[in-house]
Amino acid sequence: MIIVTETRLWPAIVLPESPVVESTRASGRIRRLRDRLAASRARRFALDAASLPWSTLTTSVSHSDGAGLAVVALRPSRIGADIMRTARVERRHALSIASSSELEILERFGKAFAPALAWTLKEAVYKATSRPHQQSIGMSTIVSCDASAAVVRCDRPTENCYQVRWIVQGDYVASWALAVES
């Protein structure tokens, strides 16, 4: 049984002014600077939306090809955020971190963005785990998914389940995870 904690979340997404395609995709430092700026703007929007002292809040940010995602929550929530340009994630990427049965769960909502959805669900959980660099992005299982949220179980005995909200915005898929009591 999953009990969602009474934590409020404030997500914010910043999208690029014009669509990004492979031929116009920025690279190197320019991409990094552009992406970090988008993530920084998203973080500011999310903090403004929360309207609470920053010292009481925890944040997670992500960026991808000109877009930024930030999620703010009350401390000591464990949260993780991830955004990806849909076309950036191919089926082979997703199958490196998810099983074909997990992908099948997600394909009910759109075959085109299922790989990006799998990636962002798992990356968001990976970032929310207490020690993200000591485990693999693939060390979680997508248990269920509906049109706006998924339950993802971390495959480590000491880790919780995560409720992961997801949304498709333009050419991007964004997910943010919140640890829940199990």
Add this chain to the structure above:
Amino acid sequence: MVAPGELGPVVRDLIASVLMVPVEQVGPETALISDLGAESIDFLDLVFRMEETFERKIPITRWEQFVLARLPDADLSRAITTTVMVEFAAHELAG
């Protein structure tokens, strides 16, 4: 098959190709994340390209395990350099 002495230039070319930067920007101590803007999915693409180049299967978990062992507690945005990628390639070829 890539000879051990050719590994550096081959990996450098792979990094330049995947991250879409001129090969001249890829030096031995260049940090792939902080200097070249690499994201986590780019490392998966690098592993795919190594698989094609070296003609052997390389599960992404092997890269993750290599990073954990080689760079424990490091700031990965600065610690994953071209040299680290070359070491990983050498590790895979030796295995």
